[in-house]
Amino acid sequence: MGQNGKRVEGPRCVAIVGPFGSGKTTLLEALLARTGTINKFGSVDSGGSVGDGSDEARAHHMSVEANIAEADFLGDTYTFIDCPGSVEFQFESQPALSAADIAVVVCEPDEKKLPALQLILKTLEERNIPRILFLNKIDKCTRRVREMLEVLQRASSTPLVLRQIPIWKNDIAIGFIDLALERAFIYREHAPSEMIEMSDSDHARELEARYNMLETLSDHDDVLMEHLLEDMEPPQDQVFDDLIEEMRQGQIVPMLIGSAETENGIQRLMKALRHEGPGVATTTKRLGIDENAKDEAIVQVMKSIHTPHGGKLSISRVLKGSLKDGSVFYGEGGKEVGRVSGLFHVQGQKTIKDNVARAGQVIALGKLEGAHTGMTLSTEKDGIDPLEMLELPAPVYSMAIKPKEHRDEVKLYATLQKLVEEDPSLRIAQNQDSGETLLHGQGEMHLRVAVERLEGKYNINIEHHKPSVPYKETIRKPTEVRGRHKKQSGGHGQFGDVLLDIKPLSRGEGFAFSESITGGAVPKQYFSSVENGIKDALAKGPMGFEVVDVAVNLSDGSYHNVDSSDQAFRSAGSLAMREGLPDCSPVLLEPIMNVKISVPNDVTAKVNTIVAGRRGQLMGYDARPGWPGWDQVESLMPQSEISDLIIELRSISAGVASFEASFDHMQELTGRQADMVLAAKQAAQ
Structure with missing residues (x-):
């Protein structure tokens, strides 16, 4: 429902985000199965899911790019964007979130993944994107959900509101009670849940949990507060209106429970998205698009891909107006970006041609060569200013690459440009000292997948090694x-x-x-x-x-x-x-970098040990501004010691540490370390 009790209609865009391994791709599969979009429930491990369709994703059993799929549910079209969970590939979610109506944050009942969850929730909070928390793998939960809620709350600066509580039998969740509907349901594997009568003991639990939910909602509703103070039962419509409004305003994060693997809780999640989630009109307002502006089409480019036969596709959300094949788009300052050659719906690795697209839809625009990920485009000749500016993450891992065959050198350069277009968190640079072509990225796996794409998708055999240090x-x-x-x-x-x-x-x-x-x-x-x-x-x-x-x-x-x-x-x-x-009396000099490391504060002491072990000098540490529970450690470290630093940092921080390094000064290097550098130089010559 929306204003005046009317449910939002029209196409919706839902981003599925969450920490690595939380079950996002399995949830996408469950949503597609429950809506009848697919007949067979595919498994991530077997490589049969719609989401992880690329060769690289299947090889590593993990999402390495944003995957897109459409589904129809009770007359509405939903585009789901399954975003990678690994911090190395999380930039993929940034342009997708720009134009999404709502995010489903998938998490597990696992305290170790709190820092990763905090990273994701903070991004959503900063961008004011409405969100629902889906506590997955409830069938494997070993602690009470309200205890888990308290743990998860540490990752969110916005109050989490429990919408459902599990029905337990022999310490296993066999169903749930919906606290807004005040109804009980029993799970049925790969089928909709079945409504049952609530037992007296479950009813007592429901009353307590429901009161806690209403108490949080009343923080933003004086009328509801009066009802609670006077011990009056509020009307159910008022409860739903508060849940909807406060979630859309970013004042609360509702928390649903279920199990994607068995499709438990999926129907209830879909109904929450249908009845409570905002539509494209709310999203355009959030992005600052004037509803009364000229009658042009406005799109936000969420992802760029280069297909082997169809050329470049710019996957975009239509935020306003409608467009057809052949539409001409303009960017910032009225610069012409190109004429669309083909409109396509995206379903995993497949595309389906269409002739027109309307507001709310996610559509792939064919051969729009001047379009890049994150751009805002308009059919108005005056163009449009960007709605959001993508902030590229600082690179933390690098490798020097070259083709095994000399004849592939020109081809490699052109292909690297395509690779960076598809994934702007990759960066290409030339080392002026060594002449090496450097590939910078977000981690060892990130660059490994990039090399696999060069070899598999573009058929260029690559040699790679650690970049030379500019001694x-x-x-x-x-x-x-x-x-x-x-x-x-x-x-x-x-x-x-x-x-x-x-x-x-x-x-x-x-x-x-x-x-x-x-x-x-x-x-x-x-x-x-x-x-x-x-x-x-x-x-x-x-x-x-x-x-x-x-x-x-x-x-x-x-x-x-x-x-x-x-x-x-x-x-x-x-x-x-x-x-x-x-x-x-010649002497060797090595570059020393200023390295600022960001980590959860429970591992700060370990970071200090790592810095010392890498010939670093600790300059101090302080609380990371705006990040409760995090520290920022500043140090001076030799450049030769930071090539694989991120691997060690992430191993101690549940995969969430990051750092920024900048050149500080050159410093004399003598003794055994200098001898090793000189020996390596002579061997190379």
């Missing part, structure tokens, strides 16, 4: 050195002669060149050539790395009227440096 070298003491380049081979010869003073600079000062020539020993016209020769030599010092923090002064030299040239003095400068640097 440098510098000098500790000064020296004076002469460099003379003299060559005679008939005709004009080559002659350049320089005397250089080389000395160390303070860390971070780079390179400085000066000259103190007197009497024209070296003509001014050759000064820049000497400097270029010096830079040539600094590109690779005695240890094999770029030399930094060095000052060089050209103090003397000589020249020949005929044989001297720019090239001769460049060679003389380079020769002098190559001969002089080994006498300057």
Whole structure:
């Protein structure tokens, strides 16, 4: 029901989110089975589910991308978006949530997954997206649901409201009592629950739990508060209106119970979505779309995919108006994005062609080459400003990649652009020092799946390894050195002669060149050539790395009227440096990063141990702003020590830790660590 008791009509969009392993894809399968969309209930483990249809998802038995499926229920169309639970793939849910009407948050009766649940709930809270909590695997719950509610409440800053309580038999949940309807139901496996008479003991439990529910609702309804204070039973319509309004306003999070695997509680969840969930009109209001604006179509791009035969598809929610095949779309500033070539409904890995799409529907727009994930598009020529700005997560894991076959180099570059279009949380960069192509992402599995896609979907065999660390070298003491380049081979010869003073600079000062020539020993016209020769030599010092923090002064030299040239003095400068640097006590430098680690505070002490074990220096820690129960640990760590840091951090934090790293300074590296770096360099050469 909505305003004036009317139920919302029209297509709905429901995001299914939750921690890894909570049963989201199984819930999608159960919803499709219960609505008659599929005939056979597929299993995630066997690779038969609609959700995990990609090769990578089936290989790893986990969702690695947002999956989309449609279902009809009692005359309404629902588009479900099953979002990955692993923190490595959670960015997939961000653009999908932008245009979703409501989120079903799937969780388990497992305290260990609280931090992961908190990550998800916080995202929904910040974006004010209405949400229902579905406590899955109730058949495996070993503690009372009201106890579990108290535990789960720690992950939510919005009050959780228990809508159902289980009916127990021999410590197993065999059914539930709906606290709003005040009715009892017995579960039937893979079938709708059956209504039964409530026992006296269950009725007593129901009265207590219902009062707790009404008490929370009354925080936002003075009339209901008066009913409770006067010990009057409120009308059932008023209870439902409060549940609906307060959930849509983000004031409460209703909690339903069930088991996706046996389809228990699925019918009740579908009815809650139908009667209580908002529609596209509420979503457009939340996103700030003017209802009285021009009669153009507005869509939000939720996901981009490149299909082997159909080209690019931009999966989008139609927020306003209607569109047809051939519609032209414009983005920010009125920039034309392209003309739609084909409209498609998406069902897992399958697409079904259509001719028109209307407000509320999720539709794939064919070959809209200028569209990207997260964009807001309009058929109005003036375009439209983005409704939401996607915040890309900081990369925490990297690998250097290259094709095994040299002929695939051009193809790899083009394919990487497609990969990043499909998953913007991947980033591509070039290491200027090593020439490596770097793939950055959210974890080891995230990049493993990216490589699998390059090899499987795009047929490019890939070699990958840990990225090179940009070590440098510098000098500790000064020296004076002469460099003379003299060559005679008939005709004009080559002659350049320089005397250089080389000395160390303070860390971070780079390179400085000066000259103190007197009497024209070296003509001014050759000064820049000497400097270029010096830079040539600094590109690779005695240890094999770029030399930094060095000052060089050209103090003397000589020249020949005929044989001297720019090239001769460049060679003389380079020769002098190559001969002089080994006498300057060269030393290796390694990059030190400022690393800010975010973790639940019960593992902060372990983080401190990890930092110390990786040659890090702890700078301090404090409560993470806006994150109850979390800390932010700041440290300085060598870049070489953070390549697999995220793996260790996530292993101690139930998979939720993250960090941001930025370059801080270069620091001398000596002893065994330096010997290992030099040995590896020599082996590579």
